[in-house]
Amino acid sequence: MLFKIKRNSIMVKMIIMYTIPFILLSLILSWNNHISTQNIQDNFITNMSHAFDQASGEINNRIDMAYDLTEMVSRNNKIIEFINDPYLGDEAEFLSTYLDSVIPIIKYATAFTETDDYAMRIYMVDDHIPESWPYFLRLNNQLSNEKLQAFIAKEDETQMWLTPSDLGLGPSSLNSDRNKYTLLSKLYSPAREMLGLVAVMVAEDSLLSTVEDASSSDNTQFLYHDQGITFTTTDIDEKAESEVLQHHLVETEPYFIYEQHLYLYKTFDTINQTFVYKVSLEQLNQSIHRSTINQLLLIVFSVLLLIVTCYFMFKMIFLRLNRIVSIMRKVINGSTSMRIIDNKQDELGQLAQDFNGLIEMNNNLIHRVVMKERLRKEAQIKALQYQINPHFIYNTLDIFRMKLIKERMFDTADRIADFGKILRYNLSDNTLHTTLKEEIELIQKYINLQSLSSSKTIQLDIEVTEQLKAYPVIKFLLQPIVENSIKYGKSVPKDSLCIQVHCYVHGQQVWIDIIDDGAGMTAEKMRTLNDQFRAPLNYDEVTTDTPERSIGLYNINSRLRLYYGESYFITIESKDHKYTKVQIKLPYE
The missing domain is CATH 3.30.565.10 (Histidine kinase-like ATPase, C-terminal domain)
Structure with missing residues (x-):
């Protein structure tokens, strides 16, 4: 029979006083916690993105500075005229032009940066011009560099970057211990003849800022290439970080989160390096933890409120329920004549009426079982009186088998024996x-x-x-x-x-x-x-x-x-x- 919920049903009261408020409260708390956590995470990522943009902007500025220095030299008419026609016939005029016109331009260009992070050299095609360290060197002495040879052979390419892993240019005595990225630009005469190369070298450690405020003491900056990490501002496990980047840099988002760290990255195609900004999520986790604690306190308060409300509701219900259980126990102990008196039209009233009906059915069932058991025993006694002893059948079959053996009908005797075993198997009722x-x-x-x-x-x-x-x-x-x-x-x-x-x-x-x-x-x-x-x-x-x-x-x-x-x-x-x-x-x- 289908259960119909009535207006005064206990189930309706429990739904109204317990389920609905709990569902509403759970939804509100879940929504609030989700919004709070999302806002905290978004604000944190936004702040870190601003810091990352500043750091990547600084790298862009330093790369652009290399292009500006190259432009300053490669478009200077005095330097082009000097390399194209150095006046080698007049030594005094050559030295005067070199010292008074050419060198000041190069010094001014490198001094413009106000740091020693940049260096400039000019590699000349004309071997008649004497080398003047550290600014003017002969290009033919550098042609063992295969990458440099390939660059010179490509007429449509005018600029190229060399990474610190590439073979260095110039005498080793001029190379400092600092790794450098080198921008090579072809230098042309007015007649579009290549006069040489302008090399502007940028110190690798100058690309990343090594000074960080106290709030970002757990942050790390490093440059990454396909072969691994090329430079970092702090000591890190380069092998482990390379494996993480190889797995995640294929993602379309400009950042990813891995093992309690936020990674922001940007690829600089000019120097073929990826700038990575690694940020610890400890601050974010602390903020989320505080938010979670607040939510838990709110949930505890709500649960306490629900407990108090449900206590008074269940107290009313269990007063009647205990009375019903008391009558049930007395019936179980043998007082089958007792009945539950509860005429209210709710679930407990229906339970009382059904239990009273169950007692009546149980009494009738006990009576029928007693009668059936008595009839079963009587039938069993009669069956035992007429039961045939199976050993009589087994002995008869053995007599037939022995008779067949005497008649030398051995196959038939064996089949009679098999039949006896099958019969014995069939009549066995032990298990x-x-x-x-x-x-x-x-x-x-x-x-x-x-x-x-x-x-x-x-x-x-x-x-x-x-x-x-x-x-x-x-x-x-x-x-x-x-x-x-x-x-x-x-x-x-x-x-x-x-x-x-x-x-x-x-x-x-x-x-x-x-x-x-x-x-x-x-x-x-x-x-x-x-x-x-x-x-x-x-x-x-x-x-x-x-x-x-x-x-x-x-x-x-x-x-x-x-x-x-x-x-x-x-x-x-x-x-x-x-x-x-x-x-x-x-x-x-």
Whole structure:
């Protein structure tokens, strides 16, 4: 009977006073916590993005400065005229031009940066011009650098960056210990003849700011390339950081979070480096922790409020419930005449009425059970009086067998012995269980009997391990299936019938396959049988009053599902006029 919620129902009161406020409160707190956490995280990432933009902007400025210095020199007419026509015939005029016009330009350009982070050199194509360290050097002395040769050979390229990992230019005595990025620019005459290269070198450690305020003491800046980390402001595990960056730099977002750290990054294609700004999330976690504590305090207060509210509500309910439980206990202790008096139209009132009805039904049931038990005992006594002693049958069969042996009919005597063993197996009621070995011996004896009346040769192939022979199964598991195989195999015009029994372990189950090469069956009939075997078991049909099923596949399938569970049933695979395979699956422990 469907339950109908009434206006004065306890369930309605509990929903109104408990469920709805709790749901509303949970939604509000969840929404508030989500918004607060998201705002804290967004504000933190925004602040760190501003700091990152400033740092990456500083790198851009330093790279642009290198381009400006190159432009200042490569477009200076005095330097171009000097390199193009150095007046080598007049040494005094050459030195005057070099010292008074050329050198001041280069010094002014490098002094413009107000730091020693930049250096400039000019590599000349004309070998007649003497080298003047550290500003003027001969280009031919640097042509062993393959990357430099390739750059000079490409007429459409006028500028190129060399990284610190590339082979350095110039004499080693001019190279300091600081790693440098070098911007090379081709220097042309007015006639578009290449006069040499202008090299502006930027110190690698000048690209990153090593001075950080106290609030960012856990932050780290470093440059990353495909081969690994090239420079960092602090000591870090470069191998571990390289693995993290290789995995995450493919993402489209300009940042990612990994193991309590925020990584912001930007790639500078000119120097082929990625600037990474690593920020500790400790401050963010502290802010979120404080927000979570506030939310928990709010939840605790709300729960306390709900407890107080529910206490008074349940107190009213359990006063009546305790009275009902008290009556129930007295009934359990034997006072079956007592009844619960509660006429209210709610769930507890309905419970009282149903319990009163249950007491009446229980009293009637006890009366019927007593009567049935008395009748059962009387019937059992009568059955015992007329029971035939099976030993009389066994002794009679032994007499027949001995008579046949005296007549030298040994095969028939053996079959009589097999029949006696089968009969003894059938009439044994000590247990419903047996072993797989005994079931196999039973079908061997059964086939021996069938061979007397059959003109066909019945061949039985059994494949079972010694371990499985002791496996316990229910009685008469295999014999009805073998009986079906012989029954329908006789209709096939063949001289022999082969029956195979394979027993093996598959996962957590024991699979038993009974295969015959007899008549087989159509696909429609096979599908119908499998559907019936898988269908929910109708317990009203599982009785011993159905003789045609007690010895057939339906009987085996019903007993399998009753004993092992609904998931264990027979499966049939067959092809018409070819073969039939019956598979049984049992739990293996």
